[in-house]
Amino acid sequence: EAGVTQSPTHLIKTRGQQVTLRCSPISGHTSVYWYQQALGLGLQFLLWYDEGEERNRGNFPPRFSGRQFPNYSSELNVNALELEDSALYLCASSGLGLDTQYFGPGTRLTVL
Amino acid sequence: GQNIDQPTEMTATEGAIVQINCTYQTSGFNGLFWYQQHAGEAPTFLSYNVLDGLEEKGRFSSFLSRSKGYSYLLLKELQMKDSASYLCAVVRSNSGNTPLVFGKGTRLSVIA
Numbered sequence: 001e002a003g004v005t006q007s008p009t010h011l012i013k014t015r016g017q018q019v020t021l022r023c024s025p026i027s028g029h030t031s032v033y034w035y036q037q038a039l040g041l042g043l044q045f046l047l048w049y050d051e052g053e054e055r056n057r058g059n060f061p062p063r064f065s066g067r068q069f070p071n072y073s074s075e076l077n078v079n080a081l082e083l084e085d086s087a088l089y090l091c092a093s094s095g096l097g098l099d100t101q102y103f104g105p106g107t108r109l110t111v112l
Numbered sequence: 113g114q115n116i117d118q119p120t121e122m123t124a125t126e127g128a129i130v131q132i133n134c135t136y137q138t139s140g141f142n143g144l145f146w147y148q149q150h151a152g153e154a155p156t157f158l159s160y161n162v163l164d165g166l167e168e169k170g171r172f173s174s175f176l177s178r179s180k181g182y183s184y185l186l187l188k189e190l191q192m193k194d195s196a197s198y199l200c201a202v203v204r205s206n207s208g209n210t211p212l213v214f215g216k217g218t219r220l221s222v223i224a
Contacts (some may be wrong), residue, residue, distance in 0.1 A: 004154075033211060042216035043155075043199065056211055090154060100145070101212060103154035 002027065002105035004093050012110045013081050021076040021107045025093030031055075032074040033094070033101060034066060038087040046089075058102055059072045078109075114138045115213035118200050123221045124190055132185045132218045134200030145186045145212060146174050147199040155199055158185070186222075195222045 005024045013019050025032050034046040034057035035102050045058035049068035063079040072093075078085055124130040127150035136144070139149040143162035147155035161167055161176035161183060173186040187194055197219045 035214075040216070043201075043212075043214040045211040045213070048211055058211070100157050100160060102157065103147075105154045 003089055004102055005108050006089075006091050006104040008107060009105070010108045012112065014112050015083060017081050017111075018077065018079045018082060019109060021078075021089050021091075021109070022073065023076070023091030023093075023104055024073045025091075026102055027103075029093035029095050030072055031094045031099075032068055032072065033092045034074070034076045035090045035092065036060075036087045037090055037106070038084070043090065044083075047076065054067055081111045083108060083111050114202075114213045114214070116200055116202060116213060118198075118215040118218045120216070121219045121221070123223060124187075126190055126192060126222055126224050128190050129186065129188050130190060130220065132187070132198050132200075132220065134183045134185075134215055135214075136181050136183070136200070136202050136215075138202050138204050138213055140177065140204040141202060143203040144174075144176055144183050145199075145201040145203070146172075146183075147201060149197045149199060149217065150206050151196070158198075190222050192224070195220060 146158040149155040159174035197217040200215040
């Protein structure tokens with residue numbers, strides 16, 4: 001069974017640009033979570049989608065947004081990129097109820 | 113607020129036993145996860161504790177004391193491949209899926 005997949009693997013952007021990251025959850029999982037892992041800071045929760053709806057949002061500015069599609073895949077959009085947005089962006093998925101979150105390989109974003 | 117503390121780094125010898133501690137102070141608690149993350153890779157699920165006590169799974173065991181806000185991950189018969197970061201994550205709510213609150217992780221180096 002395929003795990004969580006993310007694309008692209010790596011991305012280099014410049015300040016002010018916009019980026020879209022993609023995530024496909026494990027088949028049968030309806031919840032998708034986005035986390036940012038910046039150097040030395042640990043995983044920070046960004047967004048949680050379930051059944052197409054945004055369920056919760058972390059302490060990030062509005063230029064971080066996303067959506068979940070009917071097939072439960074998800075996009076994370078970041079507008080007006082700043083240098084401190086450079087990080088590993090991890091997507092995780094889980095099934096119904098209080099279930100383990102399984103992580104994708106991440107997208108490494110570098111903002112120059 | 114949410115506060116999860118782990119040691120930043122630990123070093124242990126191949127074949128030995130190591131205990132990685134995690135203390136937490138969170139608004140609401142409904143379980144604690146341990147994840148392993150090799151450099152540049154996604155976190156992978158190790159264990160989940162929701163009740164007090166020890167959960168054993170092969171070479172890895174995890175312990176939880178809810179009254180003390182404390183957990184540890186015990187790794188036995190250390191192997192070089194166990195060199196990784198170990199992430200402690202708390203589930204804050206008992207109302208279904210909620211984002212995990214992560215500690216900054218403990219980087220374990222296993223030496224010969």
